[in-house]
Amino acid sequence: MRRYLITGASRGIGRAIAEKLAAPDVTLLLHGRDTVALAETCQSVKSGCARVISLIHDLALPKGVSDLIAEVGGDPLDLLVNNAGITVVKPFGEITRIEWEQTLGVNVTAPFLLMQRCAPHMPPGSSIVNILSIAAKTGFAGWSAYCMSKFALEGFSQSARAELRDHKIRMINIYPGATDTDIWNAVEGDWPRDRMISANDVAAAIAFALAQPPEVLVENITLGNLGGDL
Numbered sequence: 001m002r003r004y005l006i007t008g009a010s011r012g013i014g015r016a017i018a019e020k021l022a023a024p025d026v027t028l029l030l031h032g033r034d035t036v037a038l039a040e041t042c043q044s045v046k047s048g049c050a051r052v053i054s055l056i057h058d059l060a061l062p063k064g065v066s067d068l069i070a071e072v073g074g075d076p077l078d079l080l081v082n083n084a085g086i087t088v089v090k091p092f093g094e095i096t097r098i099e100w101e102q103t104l105g106v107n108v109t110a111p112f113l114l115m116q117r118c119a120p121h122m123p124p125g126s127s128i129v130n131i132l133s134i135a136a137k138t139g140f141a142g143w144s145a146y147c148m149s150k151f152a153l154e155g156f157s158q159s160a161r162a163e164l165r166d167h168k169i170r171m172i173n174i175y176p177g178a179t180d181t182d183i184w185n186a187v188e189g190d191w192p193r194d195r196m197i198s199a200n201d202v203a204a205a206i207a208f209a210l211a212q213p214p215e216v217l218v219e220n221i222t223l224g225n226l227g228g229d230l
């Protein structure tokens with residue numbers, strides 16, 4: 001039996017990953033904050049996997065992260081997907097300290113602590129997937145807090161990958177361009193959903209990377225609409 005932990009699985013890309021990776025020999029540990037939305041994900045995957053466990057925690061809070069780690073426990077973990085993430089989109093002059101710290105907490109500190117605490121329980125051949133963004137490579141006006149967080153996770157991931165090689169744990173970084181999910185609902189402006197990729201496109205890329213032989217590491221996958229960035 002394999003155990004997979006996916007954060008932010010209540011909607012969007014995380015839900016699509018859960019649906020893609022559900023398999024009869026897999027226990028899915030699905031994390032979210034919205035109990036109703038997470039229950040919908042659990043319902044949609046439960047017939048396809050051995051067991052599904054829902055984990056409700058707010059990753060902006062240190063206690064939320066430590067409680068999640070405690071609930072995951074010390075049994076072997078074959079996959080950790082750091083997917084939960086938030087955006088704050090506004091000129092940097094208007095970003096509040098709380099918004100800055102929440103962005104750091106959810107997008108950087110939670111993945112760091114999950115990797116630090118889960119990696120010792122991950123056997124050779126297991127994988128960590130970090131959902132980064134094209135905003136981990138390029139800055140965009142209005143997206144400074146978000147880009148800060150993704151650039152930070154990028155640097156951490158590259159270094160962690162080098163350390164994890166000796167443990168035969170694969171560190172796979174995914175860099176989606178604009179993806180049609182709820183995350184855009186709170187972003188002001190008229191964003192063309194028809195020029196975005198889908199959450200299923202991102203999940204399919206992850207499934208491809210995970211399906212490689214254990215000694216093969218797909219390090220980075222950048223995905224975007226053929227038509228270019230928005």
Ligand SMILES: NC(=O)c1ccc[n+]([C@@H]2O[C@H](COP(=O)([O-])OP(=O)(O)OC[C@H]3O[C@@H](n4cnc5c(N)ncnc54)[C@H](OP(=O)(O)O)[C@@H]3O)[C@@H](O)[C@H]2O)c1
Pocket residue numbers: 007008009010011012013014031032033034035037038057058059060082083084085086106131132133134175176177178179180181182183184
């Ligand atoms: N959509 C894009 O264009 C795009 C592009 C590149 C990268 N990404 C990245 O992809 C990942 C998933 O984003 P998405 O587009 O699927 O967004 P989404 O539909 O808004 O989903 C975000 C997920 O993160 C969880 N989350 C947010 N704040 C949280 C908190 N404080 N504590 C715990 N969980 C929290 C949400 O949980 P609840 O809903 O249960 O609160 C939800 O499950 C993020 O890391 C994002 O940065 C997205």
